[in-house]
């Protein structure tokens with residue numbers, strides 16, 4: 001039998017009252033992949049990770065972790081998480097904390113503890129009280145605790161939020177070293193550079209959906225395309241589908257009387273729109289990396305309001 005994917009989320013949906021947090025999300029990750037879930041605040045990243053870990057139940061859709069329901073995978077020790085918050089006992093030292101949690105997993109040996117501390121770059125601060133550690137050091141400690149049971153999948157929810165540049169770099173080099181051992185890693189972030197620097201693959205989320213999924217370099221290329229905007233009242237689904245088939249077109253979205261086309265070939269899109277459709281007021285913008293990323297992930301309503 002072939003190995004099941006490490007993560008398989010199918011048609012996942014979750015709402016909180018009137019708020020749709022996750023909206024028909026599909027995501028699959030193979031064993032050993034390091035995947036970034038990238039998106040702005042409120043995109044649904046934390047909710048997706050909670051569903052993946054079995055901390056919340058989906059309204060629709062299925063979650064499979066190594067082919068099993070999340071609760072079974074967690075119970076089997078196959079998955080561990082570093083969440084945004086997580087209780088650490090401030091009065092223990094770093095090493096005491098690792099030993100204490102190690103004993104819960106039956107990992108008492110000096111060598112096992114030393115190895116995890118080394119991997120998380122904690123050896124130099126072994127005797128420091130947790131309460132005196134920086135935010136970055138505390139996150140590395142949470143990471144060490146998460147990998148103690150040697151899970152096959154490690155899930156991290158915005159693990160570097162609030163860290164300075166060097167704290168972030170140290171944290172990620174520990175994760176990278178660890179990932180090299182074949183562990184699957186899924187982390188959320190709202191920083192494009194972080195996703196680009198540390199993930200093999202980037203899954204871009206907006207409003208509870210996946211809007212792009214590919215190697216970091218592909219996402220960069222996607223973000224660097226051009227945006228064509230036209231006024232086009234009553235654009236039919238058929239005509240919009242025709243646009244979608246033009247060379248270089250990445251996405252087409254209609255909101256009210258405005259249609260947005262993200263494309264690598266704005267000339268072809270412009271020619272088609274002006275010659276074959278009633279669209280008018282055509283505008284082509286070439287955006288910077290940062291602007292383009294914001295355009296990909298923010299609400300189109302906000303962009304329109306900003307113009």
Ligand SMILES: Nc1ncnc2c1ncn2[C@@H]1O[C@H](COP(=O)(O)OP(=O)(O)OP(=O)(O)O)[C@@H](O)[C@H]1O
Pocket residue numbers: 016017019020021039040041042043044045046047048190
């Ligand atoms: N327990 C809850 N009750 C009500 N609304 C919620 C709850 N949890 C999340 N939401 C809403 O669901 C949407 C998605 O939230 P989520 O935290 O998953 O996004 P996120 O991408 O992780 O954002 P951030 O980067 O800010 O953590 C948001 O609009 C949020 O306000």
